[in-house]
Amino acid sequence: MPKKSEGGITAKKGKNFSEWFTQIVQKCELADLRYNVKGFLVFQPWSVICMEKMYDYLEKNLQKKGHKPYWFPTVIPESNLEKESEHLGGFTPELFWVTQAGKTKLDEKLALRPTSETAFYQMFGLWIRSYNDLPFKTYQRANIFRCDTKATRPFLRGREFHWIETHCAHASEEKAFKQVKEDMKTTKEVLHDIFGIPFIFFERPSWDKFPGAARTFAADALNPDGKLIQQPSTHMISPTFSKAFDVKFKDKNGKEKYAYLTCYGPAISRIFASVIITHGDDKGLKFPWEIAPLQVAIIPIDKKLNKKAESLKKEIEKFASVEIDFSDKRPGEKFNYWEMKGVPIRIDLGLKDFQKKKITLFRRDLNKKEIVDGRDTVKKIKQISKEFTKNLIKEADKIFKGKIKQAKNLKEIKSAIKQGSIACCNWCSVEKEGEKCAEVIEKEIGSEVRGTRLDERSNVKKTCAICGKSAKHIVYIAKSY
Amino acid sequence: MPKKSEGGITAKKGKNFSEWFTQIVQKCELADLRYNVKGFLVFQPWSVICMEKMYDYLEKNLQKKGHKPYWFPTVIPESNLEKESEHLGGFTPELFWVTQAGKTKLDEKLALRPTSETAFYQMFGLWIRSYNDLPFKTYQRANIFRCDTKATRPFLRGREFHWIETHCAHASEEKAFKQVKEDMKTTKEVLHDIFGIPFIFFERPSWDKFPGAARTFAADALNPDGKLIQQPSTHMISPTFSKAFDVKFKDKNGKEKYAYLTCYGPAISRIFASVIITHGDDKGLKFPWEIAPLQVAIIPIDKKLNKKAESLKKEIEKFASVEIDFSDKRPGEKFNYWEMKGVPIRIDLGLKDFQKKKITLFRRDLNKKEIVDGRDTVKKIKQISKEFTKNLIKEADKIFKGKIKQAKNLKEIKSAIKQGSIACCNWCSVEKEGEKCAEVIEKEIGSEVRGTRLDERSNVKKTCAICGKSAKHIVYIAKSY
Numbered sequence: 017m018p019k020k021s022e023g024g025i026t027a028k029k030g031k032n033f034s035e036w037f038t039q040i041v042q043k044c045e046l047a048d049l050r051y052n053v054k055g056f057l058v059f060q061p062w063s064v065i066c067m068e069k070m071y072d073y074l075e076k077n078l079q080k081k082g083h084k085p086y087w088f089p090t091v092i093p094e095s096n097l098e099k100e101s102e103h104l105g106g107f108t109p110e111l112f113w114v115t116q117a118g119k120t121k122l123d124e125k126l127a128l129r130p131t132s133e134t135a136f137y138q139m140f141g142l143w144i145r146s147y148n149d150l151p152f153k154t155y156q157r158a159n160i161f162r163c164d165t166k167a168t169r170p171f172l173r174g175r176e177f178h179w180i181e182t183h184c185a186h187a188s189e190e191k192a193f194k195q196v197k198e199d200m201k202t203t204k205e206v207l208h209d210i211f212g213i214p215f216i217f218f219e220r221p222s223w224d225k226f227p228g229a230a231r232t233f234a235a236d237a238l239n240p241d242g243k244l245i246q247q248p249s250t251h252m253i254s255p256t257f258s259k260a261f262d263v264k265f266k267d268k269n270g271k272e273k274y275a276y277l278t279c280y281g282p283a284i285s286r287i288f289a290s291v292i293i294t295h296g297d298d299k300g301l302k303f304p305w306e307i308a309p310l311q312v313a314i315i316p317i318d319k320k321l322n323k324k325a326e327s328l329k330k331e332i333e334k335f336a337s338v339e340i341d342f343s344d345k346r347p348g349e350k351f352n353y354w355e356m357k358g359v360p361i362r363i364d365l366g367l368k369d370f371q372k373k374k375i376t377l378f379r380r381d382l383n384k385k386e387i388v389d390g391r392d393t394v395k396k397i398k399q400i401s402k403e404f405t406k407n408l409i410k411e412a413d414k415i416f417k418g419k420i421k422q423a424k425n426l427k428e429i430k431s432a433i434k435q436g437s438i439a440c441c442n443w444c445s446v447e448k449e450g451e452k453c454a455e456v457i458e459k460e461i462g463s464e465v466r467g468t469r470l471d472e473r474s475n476v477k478k479t480c481a482i483c484g485k486s487a488k489h490i491v492y493i494a495k496s497y
Numbered sequence: 498m499p500k501k502s503e504g505g506i507t508a509k510k511g512k513n514f515s516e517w518f519t520q521i522v523q524k525c526e527l528a529d530l531r532y533n534v535k536g537f538l539v540f541q542p543w544s545v546i547c548m549e550k551m552y553d554y555l556e557k558n559l560q561k562k563g564h565k566p567y568w569f570p571t572v573i574p575e576s577n578l579e580k581e582s583e584h585l586g587g588f589t590p591e592l593f594w595v596t597q598a599g600k601t602k603l604d605e606k607l608a609l610r611p612t613s614e615t616a617f618y619q620m621f622g623l624w625i626r627s628y629n630d631l632p633f634k635t636y637q638r639a640n641i642f643r644c645d646t647k648a649t650r651p652f653l654r655g656r657e658f659h660w661i662e663t664h665c666a667h668a669s670e671e672k673a674f675k676q677v678k679e680d681m682k683t684t685k686e687v688l689h690d691i692f693g694i695p696f697i698f699f700e701r702p703s704w705d706k707f708p709g710a711a712r713t714f715a716a717d718a719l720n721p722d723g724k725l726i727q728q729p730s731t732h733m734i735s736p737t738f739s740k741a742f743d744v745k746f747k748d749k750n751g752k753e754k755y756a757y758l759t760c761y762g763p764a765i766s767r768i769f770a771s772v773i774i775t776h777g778d779d780k781g782l783k784f785p786w787e788i789a790p791l792q793v794a795i796i797p798i799d800k801k802l803n804k805k806a807e808s809l810k811k812e813i814e815k816f817a818s819v820e821i822d823f824s825d826k827r828p829g830e831k832f833n834y835w836e837m838k839g840v841p842i843r844i845d846l847g848l849k850d851f852q853k854k855k856i857t858l859f860r861r862d863l864n865k866k867e868i869v870d871g872r873d874t875v876k877k878i879k880q881i882s883k884e885f886t887k888n889l890i891k892e893a894d895k896i897f898k899g900k901i902k903q904a905k906n907l908k909e910i911k912s913a914i915k916q917g918s919i920a921c922c923n924w925c926s927v928e929k930e931g932e933k934c935a936e937v938i939e940k941e942i943g944s945e946v947r948g949t950r951l952d953e954r955s956n957v958k959k960t961c962a963i964c965g966k967s968a969k970h971i972v973y974i975a976k977s978y
Contacts, residue, residue: 052619087548090609142531
């Protein structure tokens with residue numbers, strides 16, 4: 017049930033994105049930041065209901081692709097993390113440690129999982145025996161903990177977040193790479209085609225890999241302030257892991273081999289941030305139909321129509337979530353409230369319409385009122401529900417595409433970044449020898465080389481935008497979170 | 498896909514329940530106990546898929562009753578726990594403490610939540626303003642942590658477990674009590690009517706309350722070893738909590754009052770234990786239809802019928818989860834395997850049947866084969882699916898009912914307990930003055946007074962089974978975990 021309105025969004029998304037986002041989180045009651053541990057927040061129903069739906073889409077997609085669900089412990093013993101030094105090194109500054117139970121000091125410190133490779137692989141070592149067991153595809157829905165030292169921002173960067181992590185073992189490097197591509201496909205099918213978030217999947221340069229990965233691939237979405245925000249990443253895990261955790265299998269000839277490991281991590285709370293940032297506008301939230309916390313709100317403008325509202329609700333709840341706003345606010349306030357909350361369809365039940373056997377629908381995808389014949393209400397809602405997310409995607413894709421600018425040199429890169437765009441240019445190398453050019457970018461423009469696209473690996477016959485040497489790659493450069 | 502069979506269950510449920518349970522957990526691959534932190538285990542797909550369905554039923558039921566979902570932080574600062582001394586005292590020996598982040602010692606220790614009253618109430622104090630906000634009904638799906646010093650047992654008693662906790666605030670004690678009754682109803686609707694677990698909901702005696710509760714109500718289910726296992730409990734929280742956390746509201750006259758708090762906690766992993774213990778038999782698991790990890794298994798006995806199996810699968814997956822066992826095990830092994838795994842319906846596709854246009858179904862509810870006309874297969878499966886859980890419930894209720902024995906004195910109580918039953922007798926008092934008689938029971942029979950039933954509050958004109966003084970109550974006595 018709607019609570020008292022505390023006024024609408026006053027900040028403009030395009031002009032003051034940061035303030036707009038803060039207002040959205042607070043005024044739409046997505047999360048309360050007043051919990052008394054820094055970086056930990058309370059997720060409220062309006063975000064949780066949506067994120068539960070997001071979990072559902074992701075989990076069903078993974079299950080269809082053969083991933084089996086597990087629940088692993090939240091705590092990982094220090095000795096597990098120590099087995100792979102690069103991984104431990106990468107996470108050490110961010111680990112929360114449990115050192116005490118009751119009044120007793122623990123013999124071994126337990127980390128709150130920052131990710132679960134070192135928990136899963138230990139069990140993989142026990143479970144996997146032969147090539148028949150491969151591919152071994154798992155996933156878990158879990159909350160993870162990173163005491164990130166950077167500034168926390170609700171949903172985007174917190175110290176506890178809710179995610180899915182998949183961990184897989186394969187018989188060969190080729191098969192592991194196929195898994196990486198499958199993970200990219202999953203991201204496209206769910207994050208883009210259902211949640212409506214445009215992104216580019218990059219292979220990260222060698223100096224920007226996940227601690228413990230041989231190759232790192234990550235999706236980047238774009239915020240209106242021109243900063244990229246990393247969304248799901250997928251990794252070819254370094255062979256040192258299967259050795260450290262003894263993840264071996266017997267091949268068809270009975271020969272023992274180490275398995276090839278991959279992992280994929282969609283962070284639900286951060287994806288939620290991209291959903292609201294991508295689709296929201298100056299009025300407030302705008303949810304894709306499929307994951308809206310509420311799909312239809314009915315506003316009886318006149319009390320005489322309360323009964324009509326109830327009967328309409330009964331019809332609609334057969335195929336969509338629906339509520340009637342019986343609060344004592346003025347109709348105008350109610351309209352603004354539900355637009356701010358991002359409900360896809362609002363039904364304004366007024367007496368004048370009713371006498372003409374008409375009904376007014378407000379659709380948030382196009383921010384447009386449509387007056388329909390009363391008997392066609394349900395049919396019309398069903399029709400809108402089918403177009404709704406497509407309209408959001410079309411709009412989002414258009415904006416995203418317009419933000420990619422070709423650049424030939426540092427000056428053009430600078431100018432693209434200044435406009436809040438992503439610069440695309442030729443690049444000498446994404447291996448160690450190219451890091452120097454990346455440092456120039458970092459120093460001069462405060463931006464990063466986000467990586468290369470797998471579908472842009474044709475021979476590049478140009479020169480590097482920075483050093484002028486022959487270019488092997490096309491890379492994308494932007495600011496990031 | 499089925500893995501290599503590691504042999505069936507050899508222990509008898511009735512004779513050696515403990516060994517039977519251990520074998521079930523391992524051989525049916527419900528959980529792996531080899532994770533290297535004591536009391537923490539890895540839940541495997543066969544239990545997780547079922548528990549996810551259990552979550553779904555419980556959450557939908559709670560949502561229908563107006564509870565809104567939240568995600569609270571996993572960590573609770575020490576100062577929150579210190580606000581209510583009885584609560585802290587009750588949990589102190591069981592708390593896991595985070596004391597360090599990276600290499601830095603934290604200013605304030607953070608407990609891994611053992612339950613979340615002290616997290617929710619702090620926010621209730623901020624959110625609740627007026628009688629209009631009440632009842633304020635919340636819930637969260639969460640994992641909680643208790644470093645229980647007793648022996649851990651998979652699913653029954655662990656150090657991290659998965660549960661739902663509801664926290665509510667009400668305008669009066671009467672309304673809080675109504676919530677307790679609603680929680681009992683929820684337990685009946687879900688745990689009994691869908692999961693098929695028989696139980697009695699007791700009000701616990703005053704000496705056995707939740708730390709911080711004014712009144713504690715808890716459901717007890719029965720294991721075949723005659724021990725009761727506590728299932729969901731619901732509590733009228735002590736008024737000291739609303740004072741400690743300043744949970745106040747303005748009533749209709751503008752007068753400030755403290756809210757009345759209740760909480761309810763169904764522990765999914767433990768309820769899962771009662772599902773498998775209640776319905777399992779000497780062959781293995783037996784899942785209620787609605788929450789079975791897999792509902793139908795198809796066994797093509799002859800390879801010629803593989804295509805038939807595929808087409809059947811396509812028909813069935815429209816309304817049930819179904820898999821074909823293409824492994825190279827012998828048919829007999831496959832039959833045993835799927836019976837052990839508790840799949841409700843098995844389809845045995847044999848050539849002889851096929852030539853006669855018949856199909857053999859094995860239904861695990863009645864452990865019975867049924868030969869049906871091939872064209873009626875789908876119809877028959879749908880019919881069985883509707884009877885299936887009812888049959889399990891009927892059987893479970895019968896056994897449970899037979900385990901309640903009336904007892905007049907210590908000797909009869911002793912004899913009932915010895916038979917693995919629950920003794921029901923008259924009792925002097927469940928307040929402090931009755932604790933002495935409970936100590937006799939504890940000392941002489943190693944059993945506990947589990948409490949009184951709300952629906953047995955008529956005037957008892959008898960005498961206490963222990964002290965012989967006038968009896969105010971009917972109580973139930975049993976061994977417990």
